[in-house]
Amino acid sequence: MRRGAGAAVASLVILGLVGAAAIFAPLLSPADPIKNDLLERLTPPMWSAGGSAAHPLGTDTLGRDVLSRLLYGARVSLVVGFVTVIAAGAAGVALGVLGGFYGGWLDDVLMRTGDVQLAFPVLLLGVAMLSVLGPGLGNLVLVLALSGWITYARIVRGETLSLRQREFVEAARALGALDGRLIWRHVLPNVWAPIAVVATFSVARTIIAEASLSFLGLGVPAPTPSWGAMLDEGRNYITTGWWLALFPGTAILVVVLVINLIGDWLRDVLDPRVERGM
Amino acid sequence: MLRFLLRRLFHGVFVVWGVVTAVFFLVRLTGDPAVFLVDQSATRAEIEHARHLLGLDRSLPEQYGAFLLAAPRGDFGESIRSKQPAMRLVLQHLWPATVELAVVAALLSTVLAVPLGVLSATHKDGMADHVSRLGSLLLQSMPGFWLGLLLILLFAVELRGLLPAYGSGTWRHLILPAVALAAAPLAQNARLVRAGMLDVLQQDFVRTARAKGVPERTVLYRHAFKNAAIPFITVTGLSLGFMLSGAIIIETVFAWPGLGRLIVQAVPGRDFPVIQAGVFVFALIFVALNLLVDLLYAVVDPRVRLS
Numbered sequence: 001m002r003r004g005a006g007a008a009v010a011s012l013v014i015l016g017l018v019g020a021a022a023i024f025a026p027l028l029s030p031a032d033p034i035k036n037d038l039l040e041r042l043t044p045p046m047w048s049a050g051g052s053a054a055h056p057l058g059t060d061t062l063g064r065d066v067l068s069r070l071l072y073g074a075r076v077s078l079v080v081g082f083v084t085v086i087a088a089g090a091a092g093v094a095l096g097v098l099g100g101f102y103g104g105w106l107d108d109v110l111m112r113t114g115d116v117q118l119a120f121p122v123l124l125l126g127v128a129m130l131s132v133l134g135p136g137l138g139n140l141v142l143v144l145a146l147s148g149w150i151t152y153a154r155i156v157r158g159e160t161l162s163l164r165q166r167e168f169v170e171a172a173r174a175l176g177a178l179d180g181r182l183i184w185r186h187v188l189p190n191v192w193a194p195i196a197v198v199a200t201f202s203v204a205r206t207i208i209a210e211a212s213l214s215f216l217g218l219g220v221p222a223p224t225p226s227w228g229a230m231l232d233e234g235r236n237y238i239t240t241g242w243w244l245a246l247f248p249g250t251a252i253l254v255v256v257l258v259i260n261l262i263g264d265w266l267r268d269v270l271d272p273r274v275e276r277g278m
Numbered sequence: 279m280l281r282f283l284l285r286r287l288f289h290g291v292f293v294v295w296g297v298v299t300a301v302f303f304l305v306r307l308t309g310d311p312a313v314f315l316v317d318q319s320a321t322r323a324e325i326e327h328a329r330h331l332l333g334l335d336r337s338l339p340e341q342y343g344a345f346l347l348a349a350p351r352g353d354f355g356e357s358i359r360s361k362q363p364a365m366r367l368v369l370q371h372l373w374p375a376t377v378e379l380a381v382v383a384a385l386l387s388t389v390l391a392v393p394l395g396v397l398s399a400t401h402k403d404g405m406a407d408h409v410s411r412l413g414s415l416l417l418q419s420m421p422g423f424w425l426g427l428l429l430i431l432l433f434a435v436e437l438r439g440l441l442p443a444y445g446s447g448t449w450r451h452l453i454l455p456a457v458a459l460a461a462a463p464l465a466q467n468a469r470l471v472r473a474g475m476l477d478v479l480q481q482d483f484v485r486t487a488r489a490k491g492v493p494e495r496t497v498l499y500r501h502a503f504k505n506a507a508i509p510f511i512t513v514t515g516l517s518l519g520f521m522l523s524g525a526i527i528i529e530t531v532f533a534w535p536g537l538g539r540l541i542v543q544a545v546p547g548r549d550f551p552v553i554q555a556g557v558f559v560f561a562l563i564f565v566a567l568n569l570l571v572d573l574l575y576a577v578v579d580p581r582v583r584l585s
Contacts, residue, residue: 115289116296120561121523124541128557131545132304208421212527215423216542228421235427235531239435246431249424257419 008265011258018255022074029068030056034223037063042241058243060233066243069225070251076219076226077255080140081207088145089199092152093191097183099153100160107157114150122147122209130218137220140213144206151202152195159191193270200263204256211252227252286572290565297561298554302345305550306338354555359544364551368537368559375446376529376536380521382452383459387521388514391464395471396498399479410472414465422524426458426531444533455532459524463517470513474506481505508578515571519564 021028031054041063044051051058057066099107117125125147133139163169169186177185213219214228222229227248234244320328329335332355333344348354354364398410417425433454434443442451478484479502487501488494526538533539537556544552 112292113296116293116300120297120564121520123526124523124557124560127526127541127545128301128553129304131548131553204419211421212423215421216527216530216545218545231424231427238427238431242431242435245424245427249421249427252424253416253420257415260415260419 005265007261011261011265014254014258015262018074019078021071022078025068025071025075029065029071030054031065031068033064033068033072033225035064039063042237044241045243057247058241060230060244061237061241064223066230066247069230070227070247073225073227073230073248074251074255076137076214076224077207077210077252080137080144080210081203081259084141084144084148084206084210085199085203087141088148088202089152089195091145092149093156093188093195095149096153096156097160097187097191100157101164101179101183101187110153111157114153117147117150120147122205123212126209126213127216127218130213135218135221140210140219143213144209148202148206151198155194155198156191159194160187163187163190197263197267197270200259200266204259204263207252207256207259286569290569293565294558294561298345298349298558299342301554301557302342305554306334306341349558352555354558355551357544357552358549359547359552364549364555365559367540367552368555371535371537371540372559375534376522376525376538379452379455379459379525379529379534379536380518382456383463383521383524384514384518386456386460387464387467387517388510390460391467391471392503394464394468396475396503398468398472399475400498402476407472410468414468417461417465420461422458422462423527423531425461426455426528429454429458430531446534451532451534455528455534458531459521459528462524463520467510467513467517470510471503471506474509475502478502478506508575511574511578512571515567515574519567522560522563 025033037059040055040059041061043055043059043063045058045066046053046056048058055065055067057070059065060069095110099110122144126143129143129146130139133143163186169182172182172186210219210226211228211231214226215232217229217232219228220226230248231245234241234248238245326335333341336344352365356362357364357367360367394410398407401407430443433439433441441454443454445451475498484497484502487497492501522538525534525536526542528534529536529539530542537559541553541556544550544556
C-alpha cells in the first residue's frame with residue numbers, strides 16, 4: 001500500500017459520514033433549523049454551564065438550534081462544492097478538447113478569455129458578479145463554475161495538443177476514425193487522471209470560496225443555514241457566544257481537510273509525473 | 279527584451295480591458311441599476327431622472343464608448359453613496375490601509391516560509407518535518423476569515439484585549455489581520471520551499487560544497503536555497519496579488535478601512551461606480567505584478583530568456 005493510503009481511507013469514511021449527515025439531516029436534527037425561539041437565544045452547548053440537552057451544541061442569536069443548522073448547512077457546502085466542480089470540469093474538459101483538437105480561432109478565443117479570468121481572484125469575481133446577479137444557490141454555483149472552468153480547459157488543451165500528434169492517434173485517423181471517435185476513444189481516456197486530481201482539490205477550494213461568499217452575505221439567502229453564513233451571523237456575538245464562531249468553522253476545516261488528503265493520495269496514485277510535493 | 283515587454287504590456291492592457299468590459303456589461307444586462315438607486319416609492323419621473331444622471335438613457339454602444347474614453351483617465355463617475363469621485367474613494371482606501379496590510383502579510387508569509395521549509399527539508403520525515411507538514415495542511419484547509427475570528431476570540435476576548443480586534447491606527451491593530459491573511463499562503467510557501475530544497479539538496483554541487491567543508495548553514499542558504507528560490511519568486515509575486523484579494527474578506531472581519539471592505543460595502547447599496555473602479559484597480563495591480571514577476575525571473579535566472 002502506498003503512503004497516505006490509510007489517511008485517504010479515513011478521509012473517505014469521514015467525508016461519507018458528513019455526506020450521510022447532510023442527506024439524513026431531517027432525521028438527525030434535534031430541532032427545526034430555521035425555527036426561532038427567542039426565549040432560548042444564545043444557549044451554550046450542553047456541557048457548559050447553562051446548556052441543555054435539548055440543544056447539544058447550543059443555540060444562536062435567534063434561538064435556533066446550532067447542531068441542526070450545522071447538519072443542514074452541510075447540504076449547501078457539499079452541493080455547491082461538488083456541483084460546481086462537475087459543471088466547471090465538464091465545461092472545461094469539453095472546451096479544452098475542442099480548442100486543443102481543432103485549434104484556430106476557437107482556441108484563441110478560449111485561451112484569451114482564460115487569461116482575463118486568471119488575472120482575477122475568484123473572490124473578487126464572485127463579489128462583483130453576485131452583486132449584480134443577486135445571491136442564491138444557483139447564482140453561487142454559476143459564479144464559482146465560471147471562475148473554475150479555465151483550469152481544466154488549460155490542462156486538457158495541453159494534453160490534447162500533444163496527444164493529437166502521437167502515433168496511435170495518427171494510426172486511428174489513418175484507419176478512418178472520425179474526429180468524434182478520436183476524441184472519445186483516444187484523447188479523453190488519456191486526460192482523465194490529471195483532471196481527477198485537480199477536480200478533487202478544487203472541491204476543497206470551492207467549499208472555502210462558498211463559505212467566504214456566504215460570510216460576506218452573498219451566498220444562499222437567509223434563513224437557509226450555510227456554514228459561512230452561520231459564521232457571519234455569529235461574529236458580532238463572539239464575546240458572548242464563542243460556540244457560534246467555533247462549530248461552523250470546525251465543520252469547514254474538517255471537510256476541506258479530508259478532501260485535501262484524498263487529493264494528495266489521488267495525485268500520488270494517478271499522476272506519478274507530478275513530483276510529490278509534500 | 280523590448281519586444282517581450284511590449285508584448286506583455288499589450289497583453290496586460292487586453293486583460294484589464296476584458297475585465298472592465300465584462301463588469302460593464304454585467305451591470306447593464308442584469309437589470310436597470312437606476313431602479314436600485316432611488317427608493318421604492320420613487321415615481322417614474324424620478325427613476326428617469328436617475329437614469330439620465332447615470333447616462334443610462336443613452337444607447338448601450340454610446341454608453342460603452344463614453345465609458346471606454348473615461349475609464350483610462352480614472353473617471354468612473356461619482357459614488358452613489360458618498361457623491362465623491364469613485365476613483366478617489368478607491369485610491370484613498372487602497373493606500374495606505376490595504377497596501378499596508380497586504381505588504382506586511384506577504385512579508386510574513388514569505389519570510390517565515392523559508393526557514394520552515396528548509397527545516398522541513400533537512401529533517402525530512404523527522405519530527406520537525408511532520409509538525410510543519412501537519413501545520414501547513416491545517417492552515418491550508420482553514421478559511422482565513424475563520425482563523426481571523428479565532429484570533430479575535432483568543433487575543434481580544436480570552437486574553438482580555440491583549441491585541442485589538444477591530445479598527446486601525448497603530449501597529450497593534452495590524453497584527454491580527456496580517457496573521458490571518460498570511461496563514462494560508464505561508465503554508466503553501468513552506469510546502470514549496472520544502473519541495474524545492476529536497477530537489478536541490480540531492481544535486482552534485484551541494485555534495486561538492488559539503489565535501490570541501492563549507493559550513494552547513496552556508497550550504498543550505500547560499501548554495502541550495504538560492505537555486506530553490508526561483509519557482510518561489512513567482513509564487514511570492516503572485517501571492518502579493520492574492521493578498522490583495524484575500525483582503526476583501528479579512529478587512530471585513532477586522533473592520534480594516536481598506537479597498538476590500540469598501541467594495542464589499544458597495545455591494546448591498548449597488549454602488550456600481552465604486553465596484554467598477556475597485557475592480558479596475560485590482561485588475562491593474564494583478565497585471566503589473568504578473569509582469570514584474572516575469573522580469574524578476576529573468577534577473578534571478580540568467581537561463582530564462584525573455585522572448
